[in-house]
Amino acid sequence: MTDVRSPDRTDIIRREHGHLPLREAVDALDALQFSTASFLRSSSKSLKKREQLKQYCAAQEAKPLVEMSEDTVVHQLQRLMSGLKLLGVQAPPQGVEPSLPKEWTDAPEEGxxxxxxxxxxxxxxxxxxxxxxxxxxxxxxxxxxxxxxxxxxxxxxxxxxxxxxxxxxxxxxxxxxxxxxxxxxxxxxxxxxxxxxxxxxxxxxxxxxxxxxxxxxxxxxxxxxxxxxxxxxAEPFQQVRQLLQHLLPDILAAWLRAASPTSVLQLQVNGSFQQLATCKWRHLQEGTTPPKAQIRYAVLDQKAYLANLAANLQSSSAEGFAICDLAGKALSIPDISKFTSEAGAVVHVDVKDDRDGKMKAIIASVPLEEGLKRFISKPKDPDPPKASVESVLTIQRRSGFPRTLPRYIGFQMFPGDLNFPVIDLLRDAPALADA
The missing domain is CATH 1.25.40.10 (Tetratricopeptide repeat domain)
Structure with a gap:
C-alpha cells in the first residue's frame, strides 16, 4: 500500500491554521494519519520551542526575531489533549534508563x-x-x-x-x-x-x-x-484519548453552550468503544468499516449527577448505563466526587465494551482556556420537540437518570451534526425542572 504520509503532513503543526475550527482540525489530523499520540509527539517539540522563545523574549523585553501569531487551533488542541485528566485510566509508565557500568579496561594487555x-x-x-x-x-x-x-x-x-x-x-x-x-x-x-x-x-x-x-x-x-x-x-489509555479526541469538538460545543463550572456533561454512546477508539484512517487502511454511533448528551449539576450515579449503582438492571470502568472496577462515588470537585470541565462517557458487551464508564476532565470559544462551532438550537416531552423524559429516567433529570439533553448520530439542546427543561417542562 502506498504511504500517503508525505513530510508535508506535518504542515498542520508547522503552519498556523488559525482559520480552522476544532472539528476540521481533528478531521484533518485523521486524514493525515495522525493518532492522538503521534500528534502530541510531533507537536509538543515545536510548540515547546515556541513557548520558550516567547518566555525568553518577554524576559529580555525584546521582540522575537520572527513575528509569532496568536494561539491557533493546533496549539489549543495540543494543550487540550496534553492536559486531559482521566479517572482510573493510567498512562503507560515511562521506562527509566538504567546506569551503564563500564566493562572495558583502561589497562589493556598487548595484542x-x-x-x-x-x-x-x-x-x-x-x-x-x-x-x-x-x-x-x-x-x-x-x-x-x-x-x-x-x-x-x-x-x-x-x-x-x-x-x-x-x-x-x-x-x-x-x-x-x-x-x-x-x-x-x-x-x-x-x-x-x-x-x-x-x-x-x-x-x-x-x-x-x-x-x-x-x-x-x-x-x-x-x-x-x-x-x-x-x-x-491498542493500549486502553491511548484508546480513551483517541475516543475523546474524536468527540472533543462536540463535547466542547455542548459544554460551552450549556454547562457551568459545577456541571457534568454526560454522554451515553450506543457504539463500540474499541471501534470508535480506532483512528478512521486505520479502519480504511485495514479495510474495516468506520463505526457509527448514537450519542445522548446531558448536562447536570454535580449533585444531581452523583445522585443519579448512586441510584444506578444500586439498581439491579444496568443495561443502558455503566456501573464499572474499563478495567471492570466498580465505580466509586467517593473517588468520583473528589475528582469532579477538583477537575475542570468534567465529562462522563458510557460506552459499550466489546470484550463483554457491557457499558463501561470513562470519566475525564478537559482543560478550558481563554480563547477556546473561537475554535468551537456553536450548535444551532433545534426546534422544541414536537412529541410529548413527558414521554421522552420517562425514557431518560429508565436509562440513567432515575433521581434527577438533566437540565439539557441533546442527541447526535456520530459522525454527524450535534443537535443540542433538544430538550431544555426550563423551556419544555418547567414543572419538572423545579422538581
Whole structure:
C-alpha cells in the first residue's frame, strides 16, 4: 500500500491554521494519519520551542526575531489533549534508563585487538548456531579485554540477550551502543526493540524515528514505526484519548453552550468503544468499516449527577448505563466526587465494551482556556420537540437518570451534526425542572 504520509503532513503543526475550527482540525489530523499520540509527539517539540522563545523574549523585553501569531487551533488542541485528566485510566509508565557500568579496561594487555576480534568472531558463530548464551559470553569477553570496544559488540550482545528473553540487560547494551555510535542506525533499531519488548512504546517510537532520520532511504524503519504505533493505539489509555479526541469538538460545543463550572456533561454512546477508539484512517487502511454511533448528551449539576450515579449503582438492571470502568472496577462515588470537585470541565462517557458487551464508564476532565470559544462551532438550537416531552423524559429516567433529570439533553448520530439542546427543561417542562 502506498504511504500517503508525505513530510508535508506535518504542515498542520508547522503552519498556523488559525482559520480552522476544532472539528476540521481533528478531521484533518485523521486524514493525515495522525493518532492522538503521534500528534502530541510531533507537536509538543515545536510548540515547546515556541513557548520558550516567547518566555525568553518577554524576559529580555525584546521582540522575537520572527513575528509569532496568536494561539491557533493546533496549539489549543495540543494543550487540550496534553492536559486531559482521566479517572482510573493510567498512562503507560515511562521506562527509566538504567546506569551503564563500564566493562572495558583502561589497562589493556598487548595484542588485545586480536583477542577481541577472535572473541567477536566466536560470538557471531555461536549466534548463527542459535547458541545465544554462548554468543553473550564471547561478546562479553571481547568487550572486557578492549580499551576501545567496537560498538557492534554491544549491538550484537543486545540481539542475543533479546532472544534469551533478557530485555532489561539488552537495553543496557542498546543504550551503550547509541552512546558510542550516535550516528549508527542499527543502535537505534536495537534500542527501539528493547523499549518495545519492555512495553515502553513511546520511547520505542522515538528510537525508531531517530534511526529513520539517520537512514531515511531504508523502508524498514517505517514498518517498525507502524508496528509499534499499532501496539500503542491498542493500549486502553491511548484508546480513551483517541475516543475523546474524536468527540472533543462536540463535547466542547455542548459544554460551552450549556454547562457551568459545577456541571457534568454526560454522554451515553450506543457504539463500540474499541471501534470508535480506532483512528478512521486505520479502519480504511485495514479495510474495516468506520463505526457509527448514537450519542445522548446531558448536562447536570454535580449533585444531581452523583445522585443519579448512586441510584444506578444500586439498581439491579444496568443495561443502558455503566456501573464499572474499563478495567471492570466498580465505580466509586467517593473517588468520583473528589475528582469532579477538583477537575475542570468534567465529562462522563458510557460506552459499550466489546470484550463483554457491557457499558463501561470513562470519566475525564478537559482543560478550558481563554480563547477556546473561537475554535468551537456553536450548535444551532433545534426546534422544541414536537412529541410529548413527558414521554421522552420517562425514557431518560429508565436509562440513567432515575433521581434527577438533566437540565439539557441533546442527541447526535456520530459522525454527524450535534443537535443540542433538544430538550431544555426550563423551556419544555418547567414543572419538572423545579422538581
Amino acid at each position: 588485545w585487538q586480536q583477542v577481541a576480534s577472535e572473541e567477536k568472531a566466536k560470538g557471531s558463530e555461536a549466534f548463527k548456531q542459535k547458541n545465544y548464551q554462548g554468543a553473550v559470553e564471547h561478546y562479553s569477553k571481547a568487550i572486557q579485554v578492549s580499551a576501545d570496544p567496537d560498538v557492534a559488540l554491544f549491538s550484537n550482545r543486545c540481539a542475543a540477550r533479546l532472544l534469551l528473553g533478557l530485555p532489561s540487560e539488552a537495553l543496557q547494551d542498546a543504550l551503550r551502543s547509541v552512546q558510542l555510535g550516535p550516528q549508527w542506525p542499527k543502535g537505534f533499531f536495537r534500542l527501539g526493540c528493547c523499549w518495545r519488548q519492555l512495553g515502553h512504546l513511546e520511547q520505542a517510537l522515538v528510537a525508531f524515528a531517530t534511526g529513520q532520520k539517520l537512514e531515511p532511504e531504508n523502508k524498514d524503519w517505517q514498518k517498525e514505526l507502524e508496528k509499534t504505533e499499532k501496539m500503542q493505539q
